[in-house]
Amino acid sequence: MASSSSRNISDLDPDVARRLFEEGATLVLLGVPQGTQLGLDCKSWQVGPRFRGVKMIPPGLHFLHYCSVNSPECGGQMGPKSGLFLTLKPREILLANWDHKTEDLDFSASKNEEEVNRIRANLRDLDPYLGPYPYEVMRKWVSLTDRLSEELAMNLQPLTGRICAFSDVIPEIEFRHTKDREDQPRNDTPCQNMKEGLERLPKMKQREGTELRFSVIPKKTYPPGATPAEITQFSMDLTYTLETVLEENHKQLPLNLLGELQFAFVCFLVGDVYEGFEHWKRLLALLCRSEEAMRKRKELYLGLIGVLYHQLGEIPPEFFVDIVSQSNFLTTTLQDFFQFATGPGMDTALRKRAEKFKAHVTKKFSWDFDVDLEDCTPVVVELPEGVSVD
Structure with missing residues (x-):
């Protein structure tokens, strides 16, 4: 993790720092590849070789997010961002291992009470490898999520438990066998325009369980039988x-x-x-x-x-x-x-x-909201010198 976080923690009031150390939760994230972009709430870092997790996390709702990265030999390119909301209790230890096959964090180890207790007993030895929570973003994070409860966040995020920047899509009609694909009509003539080309592409749908579960807003804005x-x-x-x-x-x-x-x-x-x-x-x-x-x-x-x-x-x-x-x-x-x-x-x-x-x-x-409602162009307003609206 970036060294700036270490400097920030030293700026904390000693009593606050001690309380966070004693009451704060700990994310132990093992095996995260060097170079991975990983963040908590509104702050992110590039993982270094000594990284093992994040400590002194204020109890409550947080958003853990990360991007896998290719090896330097393959260009070191970042993958799409994934994340999840999680709620941490005081002094809780949440353990996850990096799965290189899925390029994702596996939290199943947290269900192993014996393993979690072992980590807790050796937490002081692990401490030098844990980056402190970026306390400077806490106020911002709380202001952006003060109406978002743990239950609501869990109900809104996908059933898979992962929020992904790119949708996981699959064909609406899956052709599992070569014969199925061979039976489909072919059209080898060149496309005349982009619309025709798009129409020839296979129809896709989002993989079940990966959808964000937002409220559905009806397209009809009026009740049945309205005049x-x-x-x-x-x-x-x-x-x-x-x-x-x-x-x-x-x-x-x-x-x-x-x-x-x-x-x-x-x-x-x-x-x-x-x-x-x-x-x-x-x-x-x-x-x-x-x-x-x-x-x-x-x-x-x-x-x-x-x-x-x-x-x-x-x-x-x-x-x-x-x-x-x-x-x-x-x-x-x-x-x-x-x-x-x-x-x-x-x-x-x-x-x-x-x-x-x-x-x-x-x-x-610098927009004027008092112009004619039919005028859709933002209007720049010049405030008189010395006038404040704070």
């Missing part, structure tokens, strides 16, 4: 769709929807999972365009502002210009949110919090 006028109404105010999602996925704990929003964001930000970004966008659009729900679910929306405040703080302003603004997703979505949340009849506390958040986002991204 044309009601269809228009339900398409402008997505409260019906939001309530459907909450009823089917988070009936007992509606605020878990914010935890799902955080899960999707972390999968994208830390795990490099583009599907997480797409689901984050869909959830955000659903929440921001549900005017009636803002009146009924004040706590959900007060929480949403806090979640977004920390998430947008982790993204450079140019990110949305480069990736999203072809459809101006963030500007138009937040514009709708601010229009509804600061409108007549809205709860006073929510309205004030929304106005303050609007000022913050305006300053950070």
